[in-house]
Amino acid sequence: MNPSTNARSGRENLIWLVISLVVFGCFYIIVTAYLDRINTGVLDIVASKDAALISVSSTGSQASVLGTGSASARLKPGTYRVVATTSDREAIKIIKIYKQQRSSLRLLLEPSARVPSVDNIEFEGLNSLVDAGLSVSQVNYVHDGLGAFAPSAKKISIISSSVQPGPHDPNSSDPNFSLNFTVVVDGKNYRASAYYTDLENVHLVVSSSAGALLYDSAKPTAASAPND
Amino acid sequence: MDRKIIKRLVLISVLLLGLVGASLVVKAVLLNRVQVIRLAPASSLAGVVSQSLSPVESSNLPQEGEDYTLSRTRYFYNKDWVVSVIQTKAGDKTVLVLQSKDGVYYPVLGPGSAFPQSSLQNLPQGVKQYVTDMVASYEPLD
Numbered sequence: 001m002n003p004s005t006n007a008r009s010g011r012e013n014l015i016w017l018v019i020s021l022v023v024f025g026c027f028y029i030i031v032t033a034y035l036d037r038i039n040t041g042v043l044d045i046v047a048s049k050d051a052a053l054i055s056v057s058s059t060g061s062q063a064s065v066l067g068t069g070s071a072s073a074r075l076k077p078g079t080y081r082v083v084a085t086t087s088d089r090e091a092i093k094i095i096k097i098y099k100q101q102r103s104s105l106r107l108l109l110e111p112s113a114r115v116p117s118v119d120n121i122e123f124e125g126l127n128s129l130v131d132a133g134l135s136v137s138q139v140n141y142v143h144d145g146l147g148a149f150a151p152s153a154k155k156i157s158i159i160s161s162s163v164q165p166g167p168h169d170p171n172s173s174d175p176n177f178s179l180n181f182t183v184v185v186d187g188k189n190y191r192a193s194a195y196y197t198d199l200e201n202v203h204l205v206v207s208s209s210a211g212a213l214l215y216d217s218a219k220p221t222a223a224s225a226p227n228d
Numbered sequence: 229m230d231r232k233i234i235k236r237l238v239l240i241s242v243l244l245l246g247l248v249g250a251s252l253v254v255k256a257v258l259l260n261r262v263q264v265i266r267l268a269p270a271s272s273l274a275g276v277v278s279q280s281l282s283p284v285e286s287s288n289l290p291q292e293g294e295d296y297t298l299s300r301t302r303y304f305y306n307k308d309w310v311v312s313v314i315q316t317k318a319g320d321k322t323v324l325v326l327q328s329k330d331g332v333y334y335p336v337l338g339p340g341s342a343f344p345q346s347s348l349q350n351l352p353q354g355v356k357q358y359v360t361d362m363v364a365s366y367e368p369l370d
Contacts, residue, residue, distance in 0.1 A: 018240075
């Protein structure tokens, strides 16, 4: 065989190799696409905010971003946790995906879930306790105690006109003083008493209008909060 | 090179490019132009934690093992609450508290390394104790 025939044969082999690889690659693309089609389900997601970042995860897997505002994805059958978030709002939903089925999910973003906190309660009338003789630190203690009594309350008001000193004999050497007052938690009235012996400590007790003990700051877990 | 051979090579190239293009069109039609998402395996909490963290460069979520690791994960009250420590590549450690409602974990505290006392106050006792041992608590200045 002469060199020119050898070169031609080598070139032909190379051409056929390239053709085979490309055809195989195309075949692979189509077969995997077909398998993905029959083995996955489609999830369409629309978030209530266009800027919301939409992501998906499942137990034992990493999370993946799908898009912002709206997204569609093919997922293997299973249970997924879909989240849409902006800087201050989020929506979390669990959805099951089935083979060859299309599912839709609309995510309504709401303020992020937070632990109830005394910081989120609006207080009113605390100054009336200062006017009646409690120190600022004692009032802060009452503030936190009322927050612990009603952690999920939206508004707690102390009725200024109800703040009255408890009975105390001016000639007695007894160091115990008290203030009785009415506290309104989200529209419901309670009786409260603040007991103190100095300018630092205070002991808060909250009772129902009928007189049943509901909260005692000395043993906060023994009584029940109004939300219970 | 022979002109005839060049012509043949060009023809083959065009045919192959057409074949690749046609394959991609078939793929798009088969999948209805919807992207297939394959989630990489990770620890059981990785996805939830990643979704609780801020995105990286606005379009990617941090990934466990790549951007952070989880440690000291502890479940409380029949897995209704879970606390985990997130350590970033830079070595920063933060605590994340999640609560399960109807089987869905919601981040309720963190990630952070210091929390106002009022935020810790309403956690269940066991969770509060575990978190308090790992973070600083403070009284915010009004």
